[in-house]
Amino acid sequence: MKPQLTSAEASLPAIKQTLRGLYNSYGGMLLGYIQEVIKDRATAEQYLAELFTDLRPAELNEILAPGTNVFCRLQLLARKKLAAYINSVGDCADKHGASPPKNIGGNKFIDMMSHEQQLVFCGVHYHGKSITALAAELNQPEAAIRQLLKESFTIIRNNRDDTGVH
Amino acid sequence: MIQEYINSGILEAYITGSASEQEVQELLRMKAIYPEVNTALQELETDMERIAQYMAVTPPIHTWDKISDHIDELMLRQTSAPTQFIEREDNNYKNFSKPDTGPQYIELEAESNHMKVHKTWKWVFIAVFVLSKIFLACAIYFYLENRQAQQQLNDLKTELHQLKK
Structure with missing residues (x-):
């Protein structure tokens, strides 16, 4: 307790x-x-x-x-x-998918995600962006952003046993 | 319906702090009503911990020392903080009190018998202590050596005098 x-x-x-x-x-x-x-x-x-x-x-x-x-x-x-630092750094990945993730390297979970999932997961998890802000930034409905975030977590969950962390 | 809510991604938004205030309130309500929501949330929290454990970096010892020093400093400030001035009933000090001007304090120089020094000084003090012991041992050794040499010199002088005679 x-x-x-x-x-x-x-x-x-x-x-x-x-x-x-x-x-x-x-x-x-x-x-x-x-x-x-x-x-x-x-x-x-x-x-x-x-x-x-x-x-x-x-x-x-x-x-x-x-x-x-x-x-x-x-x-x-x-x-x-x-938050103050986060606002001053760039996004995880180029919005158009032209470049690989800039800031997060060596994270095998993120490497497994699609480009869109990376954008949403990194935006939320590492850059503290809200769903609303990401929806506006990526020009997608909030429901779609939430879905992408959920998919990111599904990838982590499905692969978590391979990490050797218990 | 609940499964639909769980699958909407709102739980993920909540634990990453990216949900809106309205969504947070709704989720807390749902969590209290439906145990499935609570279970799903706990699973997500475990996922977050998994990622963090995977990327964990052991902090150096001095990081905790910094935190510890900061708290120790706060403790020291707390113990030596000035006490609020309370007006005495006999009104002998009436003139010193100004009503409606907030808390009154009497400024006093701290009379603490303790001195605060940085932790690194501990090693300096230990080194000084050890060195002083070494010097003391050397001094005793050379004193005894010198005394023995003097004794031998005196013996030799005596022998020389006897031989001359």
């Missing part, structure tokens, strides 16, 4: 201990994600440190709330933090 911080327990030593636990469990995964977006190890480490130091007790409680996926919550916060 995930430890919830009560208002009495929300002292800095307790927060530090909770953060240490989160960092040990998810620090590597978050750094991998941030590094994929930023492509610079030192800056990615800086963002990771900031992600943890900027966490407020209320956010921590949200992350640790029962029924919440801790990693997905932390990743959403990381995505928010990266």
Whole structure:
């Protein structure tokens, strides 16, 4: 069971201990994600440190709330933090399919996706774009974008057992 | 109908944070009503973790040290934060209090007996300590050597005097 911080327990030593636990469990995964977006190890480490130091007790409680996926919550916060950086980098792939993905390399799941799926998945996952924004950008209905995103996840799910990660 | 909702891609949009506020509210409502939605969402969250585990990079030790130092600094600030000034009932300090101007504080110089130093100084202190022990051992060794040499010199002088006689 995930430890919830009560208002009495929300002292800095307790927060530090909770953060240490989160960092040990998810620090590597978050750094991998941030590094994929930023492509610079030192800056990615800086963002990771900031992600943890900027966490407020209320956010921590949200992350640790029962029924919440801790990693997905932390990743959403990381995505928010990266928003400024994300807006300044290019898209994952050329919209017309003329060039291969620019920013995400070495991810076998993404390599398996079609060009459109790559655009949508990278746009959402790495560049924090909304479905509405992507629909407007790609001149397609929102339902089609959602469908492409779903297909991307189906590819990941169908191939996840080949990764050797358990 | 539920399967149609699950297959619409809205769940994927939700966990990637790309869904609109209206879609989020709708999904939370559906999640509370239909366990199938909750199950599908959990599966997706597992997928997200799988991708992340696949691309995970072990952070260097100093990254946690930075976070730890930051929290320690906050703790130090918290313990040495100034206490709010409360007006005394006898009104002896009436003139110092200005009503309706927000919280009043008395500025005092911190009288903490503790000094905060960077963690790297730990190694400097250890090195200084070890070096001082080495110097002390050397000093004792050379002192004893010197004393022994002096003793031998005196013995030789005595022998020389005796021979001269």
